[in-house]
Amino acid sequence: MMTRPASVPDSGATEKQRPQSPGVFLMSDSFETGGSERQFSTLAMSLDRSAFRVSIGCIQKKGAFLDSLGDVGLCDVPVFPLGGSLYKLESWKTRARLARHLRQNAIDIAHAFDFYTNLTLIPAARWARVPVVIGSQRQLGDLLTRAQFKAQLLALRLADAVVCNSRAAADGLCAAGLPRHKTVVIGNGMPPEVFAPTEPAIPRVPGVLRVGMIARMNTRSKNHSSLLRAFAQLQKEMPTSELLLAGDGPFRAELEREAEELGIAQNVRFLGDRRDVPAVLASLDVSVLPSVSESLSNSIIESMAQGIPVVAARVGGNVELISEDRGILVGVGDDNVLAGALGRLLKDEALRKSMGGNARSFAHENFTIAKMRQQHEDLYLRLLERKISNRRLPGYRR
Known part of the structure; x- marks a missing residue:
């Protein structure tokens, strides 16, 4: 298990200005009763609150898993609707608003959980200069159109890592040109x-x-x-x-x-x-x-x-x-x-x-929750520590 680093300061920010626990922002398209949505909710509810400041967001605020998230204090769920298109002006306004949200909440780790949030959160997080940006591949990609697949691949190239829930998903991305070192395979986690x-x-x-x-x-x-x-x-x-x-x-x-x-x-x-x-x-x-x-x-x-x-x-x-x-x-x-x-x-x-x-x-x-949670937490801290080391931030206390 990795030791916890403090939150990464923005350039010009002081430790006093920024919380010490790393801020993690997870984003899902919705909270419907599908497999990806279930894993999103499971991870959001299980992350160690003593190690991370956890917050979530969505594109569509609907679905049965909303109640479960509310039970663990994740009641305030900001919505970032795309306006019916991933590529038109309205969607870019949404990304800009999302970037402001990430900056205002001192987010250190932004994790997109599906196709739509890969194309929404990843560019927004880069604009906001979030230190660690993570995408996801939880399907094989063969059900996407060619244009959708190419757009997602471009977004995933901007991420520091891409969490894949199977080797098959990771292999598909690598075959399409994503560098192998960016893929991390973490299986699903099931509750007791x-x-x-x-x-x-x-x-x-x-x-x-x-x-x-x-x-x-x-x-x-x-x-x-x-x-x-x-x-x-x-x-x-x-x-x-x-x-x-x-x-x-x-x-x-x-x-x-x-x-x-x-x-x-x-x-x-x-x-x-x-x-x-x-x-x-x-x-x-x-x-x-x-x-x-x-x-x-x-x-x-x-x-x-x-x-x-x-x-x-x-x-x-x-x-x-x-x-x-x-x-x-x-x-x-x-x-x-x-x-x-x-x-x-x-x-x-x-x-x-x-x-x-x-x-x-x-x-x-x-496939236990404990194993899935630990693998995500280790990934978050490993990537954050790498960014801290690379930046050689003045005044940072290890």
Whole structure:
């Protein structure tokens, strides 16, 4: 663990004028119930308040995680709306206002957490002469347009470091031209309740085996349709099996129609958004994620933490999570192979227990909040110490 440096003075500022604890500003697009937003909230709530002055900001002040942040004193959340565009004049006015906010609050470390804040906070922090500027890559980038990807890459080049939640995400940036030394891989952190044994949210029924998926229904990249088709095949062999889908979004009605058309609606339950994810997972025998793109899936880690074996598409960070003794990887969009993998696990209780136990141990060793928080704090202090050393600031007390 690194020792804590004092806050970095601006040129001409005195120690008396500037607080001694480094100021950390974290920024997210919103506080919706997605994976990135969850990790943002977890980090913001867990950072050591005796070592850092923690504050947050957003582009859109909405989402379920706002309440949790308020519970730990992060109630004052300034909003920096982009006005519908990342590139028009209104967005540059927003960046200027954000830069003023950073200066006025003596921010030493600015950390952007997603695509939109990479393009907003990083340039604003450079204008404000924030000593340490950090970007994030929490997806593979393959779902961005070419223009979006190039714009983000330009912004990330301005950062001192880019936190990636998987090696796959880091490799993608480096292949596009970002210097390798700027990337830092820090995995997601899960709260203790994710690992705790819990009662099933949906009571178990003797003789009924369940497959489930935890994912928002706001993007086709999660590939719910492939799972529905695979489950329709599975139903022919295992007609009493059930499929539970937790999550909501604009594509839900379309997916419900697909289930009707496939003749499986009576065995598919749409659960909507759930805050009791561990209890939902405890209702399952197998968890599945057939996404076409994933960096590091919270859904997979949460499933592993509950000891549930996972079948997932062989993409991105999924390969880093799932080995042959912890689950099964399948090709993207291969409905037949997906159905076969689900059937294999549902028919073999011993295999499910073995894979589930290995998965739980792996998740507990690698994806706790404590580990994620410590890695971020060490990164913040290491970069800040480097800036202090490089500046040789007069009057700075080590």
